[in-house]
Amino acid sequence: MMRRVEVMPYDSIWQHLYLEEKKRLEAIFKNQLMAIHHIGSTAVPGLAAKPVIDIMIVVEDIEQMDKLNNQLIAIGYETKGGNGITGRRYFQKGGDMRSHHLHVYAEGDMNIKRHLAFRDYLRAFSGEAERYGHLKSELAKLYPSDITSYINGKDIFVQVMEMKAVDWYDRHYPLS
Template sequence: MALTSHIMPYDSLWPARFKADKPSIASAFGEDLIAIHHVGSTAVPGLAAKPEIDVLVEVHNHHCASARDRVLIDLGYRRGSDLTPDHHFYRRDVQGVRTHKLHVCRQGHVSIARMLGFRDLLRQDPALRQQYQSLKLQLEASNVNGMAEYLEKKAPFIIETLLKAGVIASR
């Protein structure tokens, strides 16, 4: 089982793709919207990534989720399984190729601090960015079970980094 796409060198057009899609994504959330953030590897200049734009949407609540889903469907998104309570997930594929992942989290959800914190740490620390890139390339090369395996194997690095930086507290 393959990953949704292959890791490629950083593309300076990724932030522009995020900015171009931000207004249409915002249209799905109305008054529940707090903020829309570009997260994930495509949000980190110089970092190789799967060319899938990760978007984090912060909302006050998940009110009118069915209406929101209809707008997102019209934009080409499909609702996936909720990752945790109050963390909804959507994906957009164009001609069978994943282009976007949309994380919709209720205000205060732990995933918000994790995604923003890890992105910011990678942006600030070239050595950390290189370590993470090397890990991702290694995991891609050895992957046999697809995306779940890839995410599971890079999670310890992310958690350890966030713990060391004090972004999250140890359990």
């Protein structure tokens, strides 16, 4: 089955789905867990998004993660390695009808700040979130069955937005 690109208006259920999954993940990660965050578009109230809950977990030692793979598989996750990002462990839940993405990083990884800055920037600047949501909606209409073209279509916008977001984040949260 081909994965359909579907961008939906914001739904407050996404926060509840995150909180439910957070409980399951906390039970698995236990003392490995340093922080857990709802990231991505579903974490930004008002932002149109693909209905996939992105969760970022921060652990002390990324190598210890591999011992938890079977427990994650038991609750429906598929192991995807780093999926192109060094130092990350990545998991997907829901098969072709994805429901969750799980990103795991070791404490201090630069990608942690990038994800949090992007999320918090879009939460703080609703006009930027609206522009991003509009772009995603238009791309989903253009490429309803081509996830690669959808992602490529967002790429430059996201890179520029991330640079602005990290700069803003550094000024507002200088100790992060």
